[in-house]
Amino acid sequence: MARMNVNPTRMVLTGLKRRLQMAKRGHKLLKDKRDELMKKFLEIVRENKALREEVEEKLMLVHSRFVMARAVMGSEIVEEALMFPKIEVNLNASTRNIMSVDVPVLEFTAEIGSEGDIYPYGLANTTAELDEAISTLSELTPKLLKLAEIERSAQLLADEIEKTRRRVNALEYVLIPNLEETIKYIVMKLDENERSNLTRLMKVKDMMLEQAHGYGKRMQGGEGP
Numbered sequence: 001m002a003r004m005n006v007n008p009t010r011m012v013l014t015g016l017k018r019r020l021q022m023a024k025r026g027h028k029l030l031k032d033k034r035d036e037l038m039k040k041f042l043e044i045v046r047e048n049k050a051l052r053e054e055v056e057e058k059l060m061l062v063h064s065r066f067v068m069a070r071a072v073m074g075s076e077i078v079e080e081a082l083m084f085p086k087i088e089v090n091l092n093a094s095t096r097n098i099m100s101v102d103v104p105v106l107e108f109t110a111e112i113g114s115e116g117d118i119y120p121y122g123l124a125n126t127t128a129e130l131d132e133a134i135s136t137l138s139e140l141t142p143k144l145l146k147l148a149e150i151e152r153s154a155q156l157l158a159d160e161i162e163k164t165r166r167r168v169n170a171l172e173y174v175l176i177p178n179l180e181e182t183i184k185y186i187v188m189k190l191d192e193n194e195r196s197n198l199t200r201l202m203k204v205k206d207m208m209l210e211q212a213h214g215y216g217k218r219m220q221g222g223e224g225p
Helices: 010-073 075-081 128-222
Strands: 087-098 101-112
Touching: 010 075, 010 128, 087 128, 101 128
Parallel strands: none
Antiparallel strands: 087 101
């Protein structure tokens, strides 16, 4: 704890007490915010873990099927088959607020061509592995975007939690103790000043009484023979 360099006056004391009250109120609000952020963060982390495991499993499946299709058809034929996709993808990005943190919201829509299928090639010259890879990847795309949304949200919440934690610690371990120590010092100094003033007043009173008493004696002596 470090005492602030202030003048030990009653006006300063009143201001510091008001500041201490506000600091304690802010400390409580920030702690509540930190706890709520942690709750939201843990919920998102759990959701992220489950979705990531699902996405990674399906991506491995898509990869293995593309590898098999390349092995059977050849790389050039696979690339030619995928050259003109039939699906038009629209992505709308917005935000939502979680405890004063703006996290992303990604909305995905896909428009399939007039033929109603997702395959950009004829089925006669391709393998079933390529069809399965395209189908699985089409189902997986919205989940990939959702995963990106969740992971970015988790990152933003983690940053805000760290900022809030630092503010809470600064209030709890620096500002509030310093204010309390300074207030204690000013109260002590004011008490000392009051005792000193009281002592001086008592001495002045005694001196006045002594002077008055001595003056009375001299007056009595002057009236004698």
